[in-house]
Amino acid sequence: xxxxRRGERLRTLEVLPDFDFRATxxxxxxxxxxxxxxxxxxxxxxxxxxxxxxVVNLSLSQPNGRGAPVEMAVAGGRGSRSGLxxxxxxxxxxxxxxxxxxxxxxxxxxxxCLEAGSPFDRAPEQGFGRxxxxxxxxxxxxxxxxxxxxxxxxxxxxxxxxxxLTKAPAFPTASEVADLGxxxxxxxxxxxxxxxxxxxxxxxxxxxxxxxxxxxxxEGTTEDLAAEIHRVPGLGPYSTASLLGLLGRFxxxxxxxxxxxxxxxxxxxxxxxxxxxxxxEKVYARWREWRGLAYWYDVWSSDxxxxxxxxxxxxx
DNA sequence: TTCCAGGGGTAGA
DNA sequence: TCTACCCATGGA
Numbered sequence: 001x002x003x004x005r006r007g008e009r010l011r012t013l014e015v016l017p018d019f020d021f022r023a024t025x026x027x028x029x030x031x032x033x034x035x036x037x038x039x040x041x042x043x044x045x046x047x048x049x050x051x052x053x054x055v056v057n058l059s060l061s062q063p064n065g066r067g068a069p070v071e072m073a074v075a076g077g078r079g080s081r082s083g084l085x086x087x088x089x090x091x092x093x094x095x096x097x098x099x100x101x102x103x104x105x106x107x108x109x110x111x112x113c114l115e116a117g118s119p120f121d122r123a124p125e126q127g128f129g130r131x132x133x134x135x136x137x138x139x140x141x142x143x144x145x146x147x148x149x150x151x152x153x154x155x156x157x158x159x160x161x162x163x164x165l166t167k168a169p170a171f172p173t174a175s176e177v178a179d180l181g182x183x184x185x186x187x188x189x190x191x192x193x194x195x196x197x198x199x200x201x202x203x204x205x206x207x208x209x210x211x212x213x214x215x216x217x218x219e220g221t222t223e224d225l226a227a228e229i230h231r232v233p234g235l236g237p238y239s240t241a242s243l244l245g246l247l248g249r250f251x252x253x254x255x256x257x258x259x260x261x262x263x264x265x266x267x268x269x270x271x272x273x274x275x276x277x278x279x280x281e282k283v284y285a286r287w288r289e290w291r292g293l294a295y296w297y298d299v300w301s302s303d304x305x306x307x308x309x310x311x312x313x314x315x316x
Numbered sequence: 317t318t319c320c321a322g323g324g325g326t327a328g329a
Numbered sequence: 330t331c332t333a334c335c336c337a338t339g340g341a
Contacts, residue, residue, distance in 0.1 A: 029322080144322095151321040154339065192337035197324090236324040256322045278330095 020127025021062030197234025250292035
């Protein structure tokens with residue numbers, strides 16, 4: 001299934017019948033954070049990808065729509081004229097599978113959505129449920145940290161500054177971030193007080209004292225994984241819930257300003273006093289292990305369902 | 317100038 | 330479990 005096209009190297013990846021590329025890419029704001037580049041008009045998601053042999057530029061799309069194979073085009077890097085070696089393709093496919101959650105089984109969530117009725121019963125036909133991820137847990141953790149206590153515009157700036165500062169051709173590794181140090185992250189990266197957290201995290205990983213990638217293969221309970229995440233300085237309840245969701249566990253809701261304003265507006269429009277977080281979380285209690293995903297669909301289907309709304313929301 | 321944004325850590329009640 | 334306070338930064 002390997003073919004040459006405009007000097008690129010192209011392969012396709014089989015997906016589950018309910019896999020929807022656009023719904024996955026637009027699932028939340030990651031697609032507009034560096035080094036991702038998303039073009040809604042063409043439906044192509046691009047980013048540099050770090051392989052064993054170096055960095056290549058990856059373009060992803062699903063030209064024939066839901067359930068059809070995903071196209072992976074690779075440009076640049078060593079051997080660009082002769083095609084990518086078989087072993088390197090395995091790396092590309094592994095990263096793409098992680099980013100797009102190709103293997104994520106949504107049957108349980110979609111069954112619950114159909115049972116719940118409107119507006120949730122539209123989630124299956126919209127292919128909602130797979131959240132866009134980074135190639136590594138490390139990149140996801142860094143990006144979640146960049147969303148804390150800042151506006152979305154600040155998140156985009158912090159991530160872009162980080163990629164630019166390390167001069168890495170792809171998203172920086174932990175050791176590249178550690179080399180920058182808290183000082184430059186703070187002054188040039190504009191990471192503020194988060195700079196200390198990011199630098200310390202990168203150093204722990206570089207020193208081999210923390211293995212974030214192991215979270216992907218976690219076989220223990222969600223509670224144990226949550227405790228492990230929460231142990232990382234700088235990652236509190238919101239970050240823990242966000243990362244659990246990216247790791248496919250939706251028991252918890254990431255309570256932040258988006259959650260509070262959305263739930264208050266939709267479910268407590270006449271309340272004079274803002275309900276407590278606990279009260280607002282109860283709105284989704286019946287979803288049990290799907291709480292986080294159900295809440296996010298509620299937001300997504302009302303504010304994020306068209307491209308303009310997502311982009312305006314994402315660029316605020 | 318003040319407030320707030322996809323919060324976290326800490327102390328004290 | 331909750332509240333209060335501090336932490337940085339940029340935009341409205």
